[in-house]
Amino acid sequence: MALVEMDWPNIGFQYRETPVRFVSEYKDGKWDEGRMSTDPNVVINESAGVIQYAQTCFEGLKAYRTEKGDIVCFRPDLNAARIAESARRLCIPVFPEDRFVEAVKAVIKANADYVPPYGSGATLYVRPVLFATSPVLGVKPAVNYEFRIFVSPVGPYFKGGAKPVSLMVSDFDRAAPHGTGHVKAGLNYAMSLYAIEHAHELGFNENMYLDAATRTYVEETGGANFLFVTKDGTVVTPKSSTILPSITRRSLVYVASEILGMKAEEREIPFTEVKEFAECGLCGTAAVISPVGKITYDGGVIEFPSGMEKMGPVLQKLYDTLTGIQMGRIPGPEGWVVKVVENA
Numbered sequence: 001m002a003l004v005e006m007d008w009p010n011i012g013f014q015y016r017e018t019p020v021r022f023v024s025e026y027k028d029g030k031w032d033e034g035r036m037s038t039d040p041n042v043v044i045n046e047s048a049g050v051i052q053y054a055q056t057c058f059e060g061l062k063a064y065r066t067e068k069g070d071i072v073c074f075r076p077d078l079n080a081a082r083i084a085e086s087a088r089r090l091c092i093p094v095f096p097e098d099r100f101v102e103a104v105k106a107v108i109k110a111n112a113d114y115v116p117p118y119g120s121g122a123t124l125y126v127r128p129v130l131f132a133t134s135p136v137l138g139v140k141p142a143v144n145y146e147f148r149i150f151v152s153p154v155g156p157y158f159k160g161g162a163k164p165v166s167l168m169v170s171d172f173d174r175a176a177p178h179g180t181g182h183v184k185a186g187l188n189y190a191m192s193l194y195a196i197e198h199a200h201e202l203g204f205n206e207n208m209y210l211d212a213a214t215r216t217y218v219e220e221t222g223g224a225n226f227l228f229v230t231k232d233g234t235v236v237t238p239k240s241s242t243i244l245p246s247i248t249r250r251s252l253v254y255v256a257s258e259i260l261g262m263k264a265e266e267r268e269i270p271f272t273e274v275k276e277f278a279e280c281g282l283c284g285t286a287a288v289i290s291p292v293g294k295i296t297y298d299g300g301v302i303e304f305p306s307g308m309e310k311m312g313p314v315l316q317k318l319y320d321t322l323t324g325i326q327m328g329r330i331p332g333p334e335g336w337v338v339k340v341v342e343n344a
């Protein structure tokens with residue numbers, strides 16, 4: 001076993017097949033014990049619940065090598081809890097949370113040669129997914145399901161520093177209707193593709209979505225939560241029951257208030273307040289924080305004082321602290337960094 005050779009800084013964010021994935025099947029009312037598989041393909045019936053009625057949800061987390069040379073992942077227990085919530089909302093049987101964490105660790109370990117080296121900026125992206133495999137025709141939950149965890153090495157989100165992005169306030173809603181905005185599921189992403197393509201055509205990197213009911217409050221972007229900094233240095237993040245509860249956002253708010261001694265608030269943010277903020281960023285597993293330089297809306301353009309060249313100072317401090325904890329350079333709260341392989 002030896003680390004595979006790749007041009008780590010340039011591999012990009014795309015699916016790359018690795019040797020092993022975890023597969024468990026739900027049959028006769030229970031999840032089987034699961035197994036490692038070398039087969040990357042899934043063969044299911046043409047009328048499977050996932051194909052007909054999008055009965056599926058997923059998670060995303062990263063494994064990486066720390067400065068000391070361990071292979072670790074970050075707060076997988078929160079991914080376990082969140083996919084359990086998503087599954088319940090989609091009438092998919094919950095995969096037990098403790099078994100989820102064990103399976104995530106086992107898959108990473110089995111693909112250890114694909115965990116990029118420390119300092120390369122690249123990581124091993126871990127994708128757990130639950131989906132309905134048995135046929136349905138009338139609208140109802142399927143009977144059989146599959147839980148699968150595969151991994152793919154991915155390159156650094158930003159090469160040569162995080163460049164601020166430009167957003168537009170979208171006329172579309174982010175998520176599918178029926179209040180599924182807090183669910184991490186393909187159906188919400190499918191509903192956002194048209195809006196993202198539209199934003200790209202107009203020259204923007206991403207959308208800012210407002211709440212679907214009143215178009216008054218800030219929600220999130222396609223796949224990341226917002227974090228703002230007020231002019232007096234308070235970290236503010238939207239409170240909403242229709243956004244995805246980002247693990248990165250929750251970790252950053254904790255870092256701000258409990259480690260850096262800053263003021264941090266989770267509250268409703270009317271869009272009219274956004275022009276008052278000093279800094280704006282998007283947070284999620286992929287980039288940790290992606291700075292936002294400006295936001296265009298039908299009344300004009302909001303340009304944040306931090307500008308289009310670099311991340312603002314407060315977000316930079318949060319970014320450095322959280323990535324420092326993740327990489328083992330700074331001690332973090334108990335249970336955040338989970339060891340998978342010691343001294344790999």
Ligand SMILES: *Cc1c(COP(=O)(O)O)cnc(C)c1O
Nearest residue numbers: 223224225244246247248284285
């Ligand atoms: C996954 C996801 C996020 C980010 O969550 P993290 O746990 O921080 O990766 C934000 N919004 C949406 C819609 C997501 O699917």
